[in-house]
Amino acid sequence: MTELTRPLSPRSARAHATALAAARALLGEGGLPAATVDAISLRSGVSKATLYKHWPSRTALAAEAFGREMADALPLPSTGDPRADLVEQVRQVSAFYAGAKGEVFAQLLAACVTDPSAAPYFREFFLDGRRAAISVLWQRLVESGLASPTVDAETATDLLFGPLIFRRLTGHAPLTFAEADAISSAALEGLLKRE
Template structure:
């Protein structure tokens, strides 16, 4: 489950806000969020995203489904896209955790398998909508990059570090490039739809990447 996160300032967000985000009240300091209410909002958002998609999921619908007021939701998240990102993070934490098996190859294989399962399901199709939305809305792109992508990469970075320490991976390779080689193909397959998102595909990608990196 994702933990409450620090949010960029409203000044930074408003500079590139879309009509959707311009209408969203900024987060304000106040009482700490109730974990039960936060969970209710995340659950409601996840259900709505699967049922009606990203565009039709609104703060009003999330509020009605969760029982948490719209005003309270906007105190904790700046837009529906921020709620969606937290919902995706929560689901990814369950489907694609970062294990520590003692082998970088096995850790990457298990993590990529989980990511493939997420991408190949209903949530993956909605996630693709979020990625598409980010191409034309800088505020959505920042939300996706600074929270979901950054948090996921911080979870898998230790796999690379342990692999280097054990001599499984070359220390001279930029970890950011190495992680792109391993996890980038899954996103490409999700968006292009040219190849399957399966456990077999995940294993083949990791094997090919590790073969090249270990030379």
Template sequence: MPQDRPRRPRSARAHDAVLMATSALMREDGIAAITIDRIAGRSGVSTATIYKHWPCKTAIIAEAFGRDTAEAVELPDTGRPIDDLVTYAADLLTHYTSPDGALFGQLLAACATEPQAAPYFHEFFLMPRRAAVKPFWDRAAEAGLTRPGVDAATATDVLLGPLVFRLMSGHGSLTPDEVRKLVEYALHGLLAPAGR
């Protein structure tokens, strides 16, 4: 009987099974309760195979969380790049304050104790979030809406850095309205216009 579709290589299927199992365990019990043995038991993939792909559990968690975040936070495309940028930042922080997204703080803490996971956090979580901002900023720059010489990397730090700091420190509200206000302040500045 002919196949309806190609089969994925076994290693790719195992990789996906591990990420799916890790996502489920994160949602159920949080990051601290996850072990390689639990991931292996849930995914049906041996610990030996898991260690061929990742150096530690936090590396798996970083990749799984990055994939989950990409699926949870859509990229707006209204044709108004500044509005899209504000909406994306607000949606991203709204996700981080949701029950699933709240694992972000746990992930940062785990990466601090397992430094071999940092490259995975960088590749699978951090860089995709930064890459998502770049098209918005580039379109705004092409439309003459941005200050000359400010690149997307700098804009990302200025726009998202204060939001992540507030998220981690817990010193202030991160309601959608408050997030939008902070992003607007970052975009338009805190000082009164010259001449006032």
């Protein structure tokens, strides 16, 4: 448990949860631009003052809402073939980025650049989750002897997803499965051990 997830009084917990639900709904309807503080307050019935007692900024609130929603949306593949699992995960994630949720992801990532107070929330509730998932897959590869233990999961994650995210942000190239495969295979060639 971190500083961002301390226990709350029942009343506070209710306000907290209600606000998150409203934010999630608004994010789904119109992305981050729709998740206005006033809109969240209005829909949830939680006052603005209370919102700012729970989160340092609107972006932080949205980041937590988004992160919690995504927590279960991207299940870990587990076919037994570690390499295939990782490739599959990259494909899934690239599909995610290409879709509507990917748009929200991009908006949040962008917003965190401007609003540093939100970054910890985005990391805590979204990025760390993704990263942990990859760590598991990576660990399996290392244990299978396919990947070198000298490359840490951090670097592997960045190599596998950084390119996809970069494309998503700049929109200079499409995010198809083919592209995802090209990237993941190239990256994995570099990451995995030679025979």
